[in-house]
Amino acid sequence: MKSASAFCFLVLILFVCAGDLAAQGTLYKESSAPAETRVKDLLSRMTLEEKIDMLGGFEAFYIRPNERLGIPKVKMADGPLGVRNYGKATAFPAGIAFAAAWNKDLTRTYGEMIGKEARSKGVHIMLSPGVNIYRAPMCGRNFEYYGEDPFLASRMTVAYIRGVQSQGVVATVKHYAANNEEYDRHTVSSDVDERTLREIYLPAFRAAVEEADVGALMTSYNLINGVHASQHQHLINEVLKGDWKFDGLVMSDWTSTYDGVAAANGGLDLEMPSGQHLNRDTLMPAIKAGNLTVATIDGKIERMLRIMFRFGFFDRPQLDESLPLYNPESRRVALQAAREGIVLLKNEGSLLPLDRGKVSSIAVIGPCAHPAVTGAGGSSKVEPFLSVSPLEGIIAAAGDRLKVFYSAGVDYDLETLFRQSQFYFISEKNETVRGLKAEFFANPDLTGAPSLTRTDKQVRFNWGESSASPGMPTDNFSARWTGKIRADVDGDYEFYVQGDDGFRLSLRNQVVIDEWHDQGATLKSAKVSLRGGEQVDLRLEYYEHSGDAEISLGWRRVSESKDSEALRLAAKADVAVVCVGFNPTTEGEGFDRPFELSKDQEEFLKSVASVNKKTIVVLIAGGNVAMSGWIDDVGGLLHAWYPGQEGGTAIGEILFGDVNPSGKLPATFEKKWEDNPTYSSYYAREKKLAYTEGVFVGYRHYDKKNVDPLYPFGYGLSYTTFQYRNLKVTPSASATDPKIKVTFEIVNTGGRGGAEVAQVYVGEQNPAVPRPVRELKGFEKVWLKPGESKTVSIDLDKSAFAYYDVGRKEWVVKPGKFDVSVGSSSRLIRFSQQVMLSK
Structure with missing residues (x-):
């Protein structure tokens, strides 16, 4: 009897143990289990090969799934101006416009809308916010960021992240760190002392981690003090994961990993968009040689799994079909952000707001007046469901009684110009060939025999980090295009060249544009008189030193009739509103823009101001521009930044006083470039970018040196007092x-x-x-x-x-x-x- 009882007891024990083992076998799938327990359980079931495979991105915008273990395919989307990559979305104002609004609650709501739109598209991770500091006005991505002050940037960062992550979507704070120019970003080292890093360039990242509990962080392209950001032991392992106790995911920016073993040991957890460097071929031999530990690999997988469990990616579908793709709530937030972010910088004689009872006509002119310029270029650019241009917004605000005249005045569609400009050359067979004769040299100075000769119908190339042609080097090469142009009629013609690095254009063997030096993507133009039917010899020379490579050439007749029509309308109107600035072609990711407006825009603006003393400028740009040539001639100035899809409505409402402007500058506006603290150090020398101003960035410098800016940090006018x-x-x-x-x-x-x-x-x-x-x-x-x-x-x-x-x-x-x-x-x-x- 005792033996029977003992047998039954043993069976019971075995049954209970089996039940425990069964429960353990599915522990990581139990939504009620603690996240860390689930992480450890799932990690223990993965092979080393499976772990390494997860360290490289999948299909460009995903974390690699694991079907055997049920690890989901985690989907990412670009930001921060909207949910990019997967069709149309709300185009919100630029990040710098939110900084100009100085409204933490609004920024949090904006983050919530981004999170909701991400869920409506099944996106798990938003690649935003961008929080780099506005150091100088030319940086091509200033518009994405939150201005020059680390405290202001930190408050906006925390608010945005909390908003996004409240919707079950991971936010990614970027670009870590000291990524304050776009020119040559893969190879330039930002040389910054530790105190300056800690006080100016890192606080927004720290706030993202310690206050907002951000889920992910993205490293930058540049080097910091000689070490690539994606393998920076000090910044990632010591500061981020050590001092700040960050337990989330560290990913690279796209193609910004340069050494697999160094990146793995340096703290990078995920290489995007693929495992070009973090892969079995690179890491397994390093592990066998003792240069990399399995524990280091495990730590990276733990971080990936942690955010998946923390945000519920194992426990529910990320796609929320109850949320609309086109969200009217998002549209309302985009409009309110545009209203609050626009800054009134000048209002001479209380010209604004316009009185509908006293103004009978208004001329709306300029290349940014219509169609809408919602944002700048690069990975943040969103295709909106709809957009309202300044012209459309002003017409709506003006009402039926006012006459609204419109003319572009200056044609600034350079993308079309570059594609459509016509050239020809005479071949060795004495045949007329459409295009230009192109010669490429495997050196930067056009010497020796060309490595490649071909015909290019247009010159519109953006090679980035790639080679101009198979067999050509990616850096230190040069090219020459030769041929002819023929003008249809007598007149002035404008020639445009945009290039990174050096370029020079010659007509009739005379150099008319000379930019033969290292530089980011720079646009230059020259006006030349041509005779109708004249065959004019043309030669464009170009060299690439390092980093991104691009060159474009276009030409067209200066449209005197268009200029004259615009000036005629401006002269007869009671008020002229001139919309000028930049666009996705001339400001954006991967290149730095000029400080100056294009020459034709500036000349046109001055012409309008000369015929109408009540000229109001609406500026579309990511920061300050050179204004000394025209600011004293205009009566009003609105800085609209990149105001998103509803920007035109907000501009019209502010001009007519339906909305009282409340924006304040998030960056100091210098009178001239020479006043900026980075004037002597902004452009790198021998790939080193010295942050010689230290902690005296922006208004800190102007106060220290007692230099008067054009408009100070925090400045903005109102219609009340x-x-x-x-x-x-x-x-x-x-x-x-x-x-x-x-x-x-x-x-x-x-x-x-x-x-x-x-x-x-x-x-x-x-x-x-x-x-x-x-x-x-x-x-x-x-x-x-x-x-x-x-x-x-x-x-x-x-x-x-x-x-x-x-x-x-x-x-x-x-x-x-x-x-x-x-x-x-x-x-x-x-x-x-x-x-x-x-x-």
């Missing part, structure tokens, strides 16, 4: 744990409702190390009706007073005196109070 009063600052605090509350009142003393952005700055008196005069440490956007007042309260903690001590490798606050200031810009300080931090 505001008064600040009753400042109260906590009188004293401990340097070890300062907690200070700043309170004050703002009163709307004008006749219109509006919003003011109150800015709190902190500056240390007699600092032990060089520190800025003042730094932004708090802000609040306040909406007020006429006569209404509100009390604003802003808390300052240790971070508001600290600097990074390189020797101690930590943030420190020294006891002493600090100025706490409240202003409506970095230069318009309303009041200031001294506080003492004791030991």
Whole structure:
């Protein structure tokens, strides 16, 4: 009997154990299990080969799935101006426009809309936000980012990420780090000292990790202090994963991995868009040789699996079919963002808002007036369901009584021009051949016999990092195009060349454009008089040193009739609105743009201002442009950035006063390029880009050098006025744990409702190390009706007073005196109070 009982008990034990083992066998599939438990369980079931295979991207925009284990195919999409790659989507204003709105709640809502649209397309990971600092106005991707100040950028970053991730979508903060120019981005080293990195270029990334708990981070193309970002041991393993305790996924930007073993040991978890370097052929021999550990590989897979479990990718479909692809809610947010992000920079004689009862006609002219320029170029460019141009928005806002005239004035569709320009040459057989004779040389100086000779019907090439032709080097090559052109009629003709690196154009054996030096993608033009029927010899020479390679050539007759028509309309209208700036061809990813507007736009703008004293400029650009040649001649200036699909509506509403502008500059606008702190160091020398200005970026430099900018950081006009009063600052605090509350009142003393952005700055008196005069440490956007007042309260903690001590490798606050200031810009300080931090 006892033996029978014992047998039954043994059977029971075996049954229970079997049940436990069965449960363990599906543990990673149990949604109720802790995420870390599921990660460890699934990791234990993967072979080393399966793990390594996951380290390389799949089908360009996916993490590789594993059918055997049920690991899903994780889908990514470009951002941050919208959900790209999978059809039409809402085109939101550019990131810098959100920074100009200074509205954290709006930015969070924008993130939520991005998250919802991502779910409507089954996207798991959004490749946004971009949070690099605006260092100089020419950077081709400034428009994606949040301006020059690390505190402002951090607040926008946190808000956006929280919004996206609240919808079950992973946000990816990028580009880590010091990616502040696009020119030659694969090979240039950003040489930055540690304190400058910590205080200026890393805070937004740190905030993304420590405050927003971002799921993923993307490294940049450039090198930092001589080491590629995708294999940077210090920045990834020591700072990101060590100091900040980041436990999410670190991925490369597309084709920005350069050494598989170095990247694996340097902290990169996922190579995109494929495993060109992180693959079995590279990593298995390194493991066998002891140069790479299996534990390092396991750590990368753990990070991938962690975000999959954390965001529920194993437990539900990512595609949410209840969400509309075309979301009216997103459209409303895009419109509100455009309204709040547009900055009124000049309003001479209260020209604006336009009075419908006094203005009977308005001329809307310029290349950016119609069709809409919703965003700049590159991976952030979104094809919207619809878009409203400034012309359309102004017509809608003007109403039926006002006459609206329109002319482009200047044709700035260079993409079409490059494709359609006509050339010919006479062959050795004395035959006329359409196109140009092209000769390519495997050296940068056009010497020796050409390695390749061919006919190119047009010159419109963007080779990027690739070779111009099989057998040609990807760097250090040159090319020459020769042939003829024939003008149809007598007149002035404009010739355009855009190139990266050097180029020069000759007509009749006379050089008319000479840019024979290393540079990012640069557009230059020259005006030449030609006779009808004249055969003109043409020669274009080009060289590529390193990095991206591109060259384009186009020409056309200067349309005097179009210019004359536009000027005639401007002269007869009560008001002229001139829309100028850049577009996806002339500003965007992979190249830096000029500081100046194109010569024909600037000349046209000055011509309009000469015939209509009530000229208002609407600027479409990712930052500042050279304005000294025309700013004094115009009555008004709106900076619209890239305002997204609803930008035209917002522009019309602001011009006519239906919306009171409330945007403030997120970057200092210099009077001239020479005033910028990076003027002598922006362009790399021998592949080294020295950040010689240190922590004195943007307004920090202008304050230190006492240089007056054209428009200061934080500046923006309104149609109403505001008064600040009753400042109260906590009188004293401990340097070890300062907690200070700043309170004050703002009163709307004008006749219109509006919003003011109150800015709190902190500056240390007699600092032990060089520190800025003042730094932004708090802000609040306040909406007020006429006569209404509100009390604003802003808390300052240790971070508001600290600097990074390189020797101690930590943030420190020294006891002493600090100025706490409240202003409506970095230069318009309303009041200031001294506080003492004791030991």
